[in-house]
């Protein structure tokens with residue numbers, strides 16, 4: 069990707085041609101593009117669906133030049149309203165959906181280069197089946213594909229479970245999901261990026277080639293300009309984290325754009341590392357009569373399992389009830405009869421190169437159950453990747469049904485949006501954080517369902533408001549939890565990103581001084597705050613002249 073800059077015509081100073089009909093006025097036809105899975109609804113005057121770099125540059129520069137705000141969208145599966153437009157133009161990248169090529173690295177591993185609108189499920193199936201549309205690929209990519217077809221099975225590991233997410237959206241949010249316990253978040257799998265700035269210039273980055281010096285960074289655009297700036301000075305918690313810009317000493321420049329939530333530039337070409345697919349993928353869903361036993365079990369599993377689990381996921385009693393209700397509603401969702409003891413469940417995914425590896429891990433699960441008042445008879449075991457994927461799908465049905473429930477309640481009361489905590493805490497604070505959620509909601513509500521990535525001390529607390537009063541109380545609770553989780557050394561967002569819904573929580577986490585530093589950083593790339601207006605940072609921090617206005 070290195071060295072590719074502007075299109076040849078642009079380098080010669082020829083303005084981009086107007087792609088006919090690219091920019092469309094908003095109308096009823098595009099109404100669904102005003103929201104994402106948070107169910108928040110925005111507004112916009114126009115929308116475009118570019119297919120190429122040239123079209124993208126045309127739409128972006130034209131809209132920015134006329135002073136419009138621009139909101140980038142991928143699959144709109146985000147739950148923090150990052151893709152919800154705040155006026156102006158919607159730049160929807162779902163048609164930039166080509167897998168552009170492949171290479172075999174010097175490390176012997178394989179890398180695929182994609183446009184941002186490639187949908188996760190499409191990439192996953194192409195990699196699993198080793199079947200790609202290579203008709204437009206060059207010789208080097210075709211050679212790499214031939215080598216790829218003659219070798220082991222591979223996979224793209226990050227899986228935020230919602231497989232209609234796009235790779236651009238996943239990179240922009242640094243999405244994670246269950247398997248990141250073993251394989252890490254999307255960030256760890258991005259090797260190269262091309263980013264387009266508001267003025268149409270692009271930056272091409274390869275991991276390892278451009279680093280900050282301390283907290284100072286210098287970046288060269290593809291047309292040869294150097295951008296010099298300082299990174300925010302906050303210390304990010306050393307846990308799974310997707311809150312705010314990635315900033316640390318001597319960091320790789322590529323990491324600044326990963327997780328930037330559509331606010332610094334548009335990620336328009338992404339190179340991803342593939343990993344070898346383990347031959348055995350099993351999982352065990354273990355039920356418990358008591359929530360604290362489930363917590364102890366999860367902790368035990370993390371501690372001594374040979375090779376470590378691939379994922380440790382949690383479902384509380386309310387989540388299990390939602391799952392049963394979803395199965396009753398949707399005949400395609402096959403949920404086996406659950407044991408009577410179902411106050412909580414923990415799903416442990418076990419990956420190994422051989423059957424014996426998976427069996428050994430399963431024995432370890434049995435030992436952990438014995439130590440934590442679990443019972444192997446209250447456990448569903450999925451042997452093989454199809455069965456394990458099935459259990460993952462069942463777990464995914466829980467957030468899906470919560471999102472549907474919120475959508476139904478919103479119809480009766482439009483003020484209601486998704487109200488969910490995506491907070492993670494350091495080791496040693498898991499129990500305290502769960503107790504905090506429980507004690508706050510037990511007596512006065514609202515109802516809640518708690519599930520998520522307990523392996524990373526990361527629980528999703530989804531509040532289920534029935535009315536406006538519930539919603540207001542839920543919002544106050546989220547602010548209070550943000551304060552307490554920050555005191556524990558945790559993060560207010562471990563994987564969903566801040567978007568527009570967790571801005572206040574971000575301020576609680578980092579404080580006014582660091583929010584000002586973030587705004588200064590954004591101005592380097594986007595002086596007037598046009599990109600992703602209202603995401604992460606308040607709109608009022610960006611005056612039309614580019615001078616920062618901030619009222620703490």
Ligand SMILES: Cc1cc2nc3c(=O)[nH]c(=O)nc-3n(C[C@H](O)[C@H](O)[C@H](O)COP(=O)(O)OP(=O)(O)OC[C@H]3O[C@@H](n4cnc5c(N)ncnc54)[C@H](O)[C@@H]3O)c2cc1C
Nearest residue numbers: 142143144145146150228234236237238240244245330335
């Ligand atoms: C039922 C359900 C379960 C989920 N579970 C998980 C989970 O377990 N883990 C997890 O991490 N996430 C989860 N998610 C959230 C979601 O799938 C991810 O955040 C996803 O990565 C967003 O991708 P998208 O293409 O839908 O992006 P969008 O929602 O369209 O956009 C998300 C953000 O990225 C920006 N953006 C999008 N594309 C680009 C681009 N090319 N360049 C720059 N900015 C861009 C947008 O402006 C926005 O700020 C879940 C969602 C649902 C609905």
